[in-house]
Amino acid sequence: MWLHTIYVIAIVAEAMSGAIMGMRMGMDLFGLCVIGVVTALGGGTIRDAVLGHHPVGWVSHPEYLVFTVGASLLAAATARVLPRLRQAFLLADAAGLVAFSIIGCNIANSLALHPGIAVVSGMITGICGGVLRDILCNEVPLVLRREFYASVALIVGVLYIGLLSLGLEQDVAALITLVLGFILRLAAIRFRWRLPSFGGEKNIHSIH
Amino acid sequence: MWLHTIYVIAIVAEAMSGAIMGMRMGMDLFGLCVIGVVTALGGGTIRDAVLGHHPVGWVSHPEYLVFTVGASLLAAATARVLPRLRQAFLLADAAGLVAFSIIGCNIANSLALHPGIAVVSGMITGICGGVLRDILCNEVPLVLRREFYASVALIVGVLYIGLLSLGLEQDVAALITLVLGFILRLAAIRFRWRLPSFGGEKNIHSIH
Amino acid sequence: MWLHTIYVIAIVAEAMSGAIMGMRMGMDLFGLCVIGVVTALGGGTIRDAVLGHHPVGWVSHPEYLVFTVGASLLAAATARVLPRLRQAFLLADAAGLVAFSIIGCNIANSLALHPGIAVVSGMITGICGGVLRDILCNEVPLVLRREFYASVALIVGVLYIGLLSLGLEQDVAALITLVLGFILRLAAIRFRWRLPSFGGEKNIHSIH
Numbered sequence: 001m002w003l004h005t006i007y008v009i010a011i012v013a014e015a016m017s018g019a020i021m022g023m024r025m026g027m028d029l030f031g032l033c034v035i036g037v038v039t040a041l042g043g044g045t046i047r048d049a050v051l052g053h054h055p056v057g058w059v060s061h062p063e064y065l066v067f068t069v070g071a072s073l074l075a076a077a078t079a080r081v082l083p084r085l086r087q088a089f090l091l092a093d094a095a096g097l098v099a100f101s102i103i104g105c106n107i108a109n110s111l112a113l114h115p116g117i118a119v120v121s122g123m124i125t126g127i128c129g130g131v132l133r134d135i136l137c138n139e140v141p142l143v144l145r146r147e148f149y150a151s152v153a154l155i156v157g158v159l160y161i162g163l164l165s166l167g168l169e170q171d172v173a174a175l176i177t178l179v180l181g182f183i184l185r186l187a188a189i190r191f192r193w194r195l196p197s198f199g200g201e202k203n204i205h206s207i208h
Numbered sequence: 209m210w211l212h213t214i215y216v217i218a219i220v221a222e223a224m225s226g227a228i229m230g231m232r233m234g235m236d237l238f239g240l241c242v243i244g245v246v247t248a249l250g251g252g253t254i255r256d257a258v259l260g261h262h263p264v265g266w267v268s269h270p271e272y273l274v275f276t277v278g279a280s281l282l283a284a285a286t287a288r289v290l291p292r293l294r295q296a297f298l299l300a301d302a303a304g305l306v307a308f309s310i311i312g313c314n315i316a317n318s319l320a321l322h323p324g325i326a327v328v329s330g331m332i333t334g335i336c337g338g339v340l341r342d343i344l345c346n347e348v349p350l351v352l353r354r355e356f357y358a359s360v361a362l363i364v365g366v367l368y369i370g371l372l373s374l375g376l377e378q379d380v381a382a383l384i385t386l387v388l389g390f391i392l393r394l395a396a397i398r399f400r401w402r403l404p405s406f407g408g409e410k411n412i413h414s415i416h
Numbered sequence: 417m418w419l420h421t422i423y424v425i426a427i428v429a430e431a432m433s434g435a436i437m438g439m440r441m442g443m444d445l446f447g448l449c450v451i452g453v454v455t456a457l458g459g460g461t462i463r464d465a466v467l468g469h470h471p472v473g474w475v476s477h478p479e480y481l482v483f484t485v486g487a488s489l490l491a492a493a494t495a496r497v498l499p500r501l502r503q504a505f506l507l508a509d510a511a512g513l514v515a516f517s518i519i520g521c522n523i524a525n526s527l528a529l530h531p532g533i534a535v536v537s538g539m540i541t542g543i544c545g546g547v548l549r550d551i552l553c554n555e556v557p558l559v560l561r562r563e564f565y566a567s568v569a570l571i572v573g574v575l576y577i578g579l580l581s582l583g584l585e586q587d588v589a590a591l592i593t594l595v596l597g598f599i600l601r602l603a604a605i606r607f608r609w610r611l612p613s614f615g616g617e618k619n620i621h622s623i624h
Contacts, residue, residue, distance in 0.1 A: 022560070023614035030567050030611050031560025045466055050253055052262030054468030055529075062532040076614070113263075116270040131344070136547070138556045140346045144230070144239030151238050197236035198284070258461055260470030321471075324478040339552070348554045352438070352447030359446050405444035406492070 003099060003174055010096025011040035011064060012071040013089055016082065018133050019072035023079055025137045035133055036072030037065060043129035047104055047121055051111060090189060097149070098181035101126040101156040102174050115165065119157035126153035148188035148195060156181040211307060211382055218304025219248035219272060220279040221297055224290065226341050227280035231287055233345045243341055244280030245273060251337035255312055255329055259319060298397060305357065306389035309334040309364040310382050323373065327365035334361035356396035356403060364389040419515060419590055426512025427456040427480060428487040429505055432498065434549050435488035439495055441553045451549055452488030453481060459545035463520055463537055467527060506605060513565070514597035517542040517572040518590050531581065535573035542569035564604035564611060572597040 018039025022032035041058050048056040058064040075082060082089075104125030108118035127143050127150045134141040143150045156177055163173035187193070226247025230240030249266050256264040266272040283290060290297075312333030316326035335351050335358045342349040351358045364385055371381035395401070434455025438448030457474050464472040474480040491498060498505075520541030524534035543559050543566045550557040559566045572593055579589035603609070 025556055025561075026613060027556075027560045028611040028613035030570075031557075032614070034560055034566070049257045049465045049468075050264055051267065052257075052260070052264075052468070056466055056468075059467065059529060059533050062530045065532065065536065079614070113267060114270045116273065117267050120273065135343060135551060136557060136560065138346065138554065140233055140235075141239075141344060144235045144242055144344065145233075150242070154238075195236040195238050197234060198231035198240070198287070257465045258472055259475065260465075260468070260472075321475060322478045324481065325475050328481065343551060346554065348441055348443075349447075349552060352443045352450055352552065353441075358450070362446075403444040403446050405442060406439035406448070406495070 001171075003102065003178075006095055006099040006178070007103060008064075008067060009092055010099050011068055013092035014096055014129060015040040015068035015071035016075040017089055017093065018129075019075035020079060020082060021133060021137055022072075023076065029073075029076060032076060033069050033072040035136055036075065037068045038136065039129045039133040040068040040071075041065075041129065042132040043100060043125045043127065044104070046128045046132075047107065047124045050124065051108065051113070051121060053107055053111060091186075094182055094185040094189070095178070097126050097152055097185060098156050098178050100129075101153045101181070102160055102177055105157055105160050106170070109164070115161045118161050119154065122157035122160070123150065123153040126150070126156070145197065148193040149185075151195060152181060152185045152188065155184060209379075211310065211386075214303055214307040214386070215311060216272075216275060217300055218307050219276055221300030222248040222304055222337060223276035223279035224283040225297055225301065226337075227283035228287060228290060229341060229345055230280075231284065237281075237284060240284060241277050241280040243344055244283065245276045246344065247337045247341040248276040248279075249273075249337065250340040251308060251333045251335065252312070254336045254340075255315065255332045258332065259316065259321070259329060261315055261319060299394075302390055302393040302397070303386070305334050305360055305393060306364050306386050308337075309361045309389070310368055310385055313365055313368050314378070317372070323369045326369050327362065330365035330368070331358065331361040334358070334364070353405065356401040357393075359403060360389060360393045360396065363392060417587075419518065419594075422511055422515040422594070423519060424480075424483060425508055426515050427484055429508030430456040430512055430545060431484035431487035432491040433505055433509065434545075435491035436495060436498060437549060437553055438488075439492065445489075445492060448492060449485050449488040451552055452491065453484045454552065455545045455549040456484040456487075457481075457545065458548040459516060459541045459543065460520070462544045462548075463523065463540045466540065467524065467529070467537060469523055469527060507602075510598055510601040510605070511594070513542050513568055513601060514572050514594050516545075517569045517597070518576055518593055521573055521576050522586070525580070531577045534577050535570065538573035538576070539566065539569040542566070542572070561613065564609040565601075567611060568597060568601045568604065571600060 015036035019032040019036035021039075022035035025035075027035065041064060044057045048054065101122035104122035105118045107125075108121035113121070130143050131141040134143075159180060160173055160177040163176060164170065168176075223244035227240040227244035229247075230243035233243075235243065249272060252265045256262065309330035312330035313326045315333075316329035321329070338351050339349040342351075367388060368381055368385040371384060372378065376384075431452035435448040435452035437455075438451035441451075443451065457480060460473045464470065517538035520538035521534045523541075524537035529537070546559050547557040550559075575596060576589055576593040579592060580586065584592075
């Protein structure tokens with residue numbers, strides 16, 4: 001199925017971008033493979049552990065581990081030229097974010113969960129890999145700070161669940177969502193859309 | 209049930225305090241909602257994933273997500289006045305810590321687990337939300353460092369399980385535990401109780 | 417069974433080393449017990465939550481919590497002399513890494529999972545406790561950065577699953593793996609084996 005093809009392309013791209021970040025943090029060959037795998041597969045793993053959806057994706061598809069470890073090693077071998085492919089990675093990452101979110105919605109639907117939970121399941125799938133990557137690299141997660149990124153996962157989930165509830169077939173709804181979500185994410189990058197953030201407001205006092 | 213009412217008040221207060229911390233870390237509107245939700249619901253989620261208790265609380269009660277997202281947005285809108293309500297938050301947080309712990313014990317009991325595991329289940333529920341918040345904000349978790357806070361979760365769990373084992377009805381045991389635990393936590397704040405900590409002992413050598 | 421004995425020795429040693437690290441981070445008595453318990457039991461807990469293997473180890477064996485809390489308190493009481501026992505800890509940690517990995521493989525096999533997943537299950541068991549410890553202490557996980565440590569978990573898993581697939585009995589395969597894995601880890605320490613790492617390559621550009 002075409003959604004699966006996009007998913008595989010996306011986990012390869014995510015693993016490569018995670019491995020690059022691991023290299024920048026001074027990790028060794030093993031560590032950057034871990035970061036690559038976790039970035040690519042961590043979101044789905046958290047989703048499945050939280051929803052009680054077993055076996056987890058990579059447990060029933062061990063080849064995903066091979067793909068993502070291979071992608072991490074490839075990233076290590078080609079680290080000096082990869083940044084020149086930045087545009088390609090942004091495209092793969094944008095498609096991946098949307099594909100991850102749709103797949104997360106599908107998993108929740110297969111468990112007959114509430115539509116709102118399906119949207120959250122999509123968001124967990126879309127953003128938690130990057131959150132885990134940033135925690136392992138000891139950074140405040142990027143997606144929580146300054147990108148119109150996580151919001152795309154939310155909008156994609158609402159759109160997809162909405163289209164399904166209108167009676168569209170899953171394939172058609174997924175295709176429409178993928179195209180619109182992809183355009184939305186690229187527009188967010190191109191026009192530097194951001195949600196309001198609160199970084200400069202040092203006068204906010206803790207209530208702890 | 210009154211314990212549920214206290215729980216809802218507590219998750220709202222926890223979400224607001226989490227969102228405030230997210231704002232201080234420079235997160236955007238989406239990020240601070242995530243921090244708010246995770247602070248409020250993360251402890252119960254970890255507990256349920258570890259104990260294999262599905263569906264997780266917010267999956268069967270999606271309204272908890274609405275409450276905590278709403279509380280996070282409210283915190284963002286009122287950030288400048290919230291610190292003046294510090295006293296109210298401390299009270300809500302103290303009641304919440306005790307209510308979370310009691311609820312965690314109840315979940316473990318519903319799974320017929322060992323009484324000691326019920327106490328641990330209460331502690332996970334009470335403190336892991338704050339631990340996740342601090343990890344996402346890239347801080348060493350506050351509750352592990354310098355507050356007589358996590359200890360309250362432990363004492364509350366032991367007291368509650370002890371009262372149940374004496375044959376008290378669940379409601380009576382919960383009420384007694386809530387009152388005593390609440391007083392204990394406020395006394396800990398008032399009199400600045402602390403466990404011994406080891407921060408100054410730089411002469412402790414790693415054994416790694 | 418002898419593997420269980422080594423496991424118990426290993427969780428005690430891991431808890432003590434985790435508690436020592438918690439003390440160095442300025443944690444209080446409660447916090448260092450949490451770090452000790454998480455370091456010792458966190459890897460198995462993540463493995464079980466991800467694989468859907470319930471009840472988790474310490475839930476069916478609450479005595480593991482007693483052992484690891486006791487070990488953490490003992491470490492706090494003897495912090496000044498412990499570093500002199502560094503050699504003993506390195507030996508216990510090396511045996512523990514191998515025992516953890518073998519046990520993780522066994523759990524996956526008991527769930528009839530793919531051999532490759534069994535190896536990953538062993539690695540999660542062996543290294544995730546230390547990863548959680550470092551996340552809680554706000555450090556980039558040591559095992560991802562500069563030790564031939566995680567690689568031992570990988571090699572041990574491949575060796576053990578390989579021996580089982582050759583038809584050896586579980587006990588024999590475990591014993592051979594334990595001896596060879598132990599020697600491998602000690603050799604890695606003695607001869608300072610490292611995987612290539614990428615710390616100095618500041619000219620690697622992010623592709624985000």
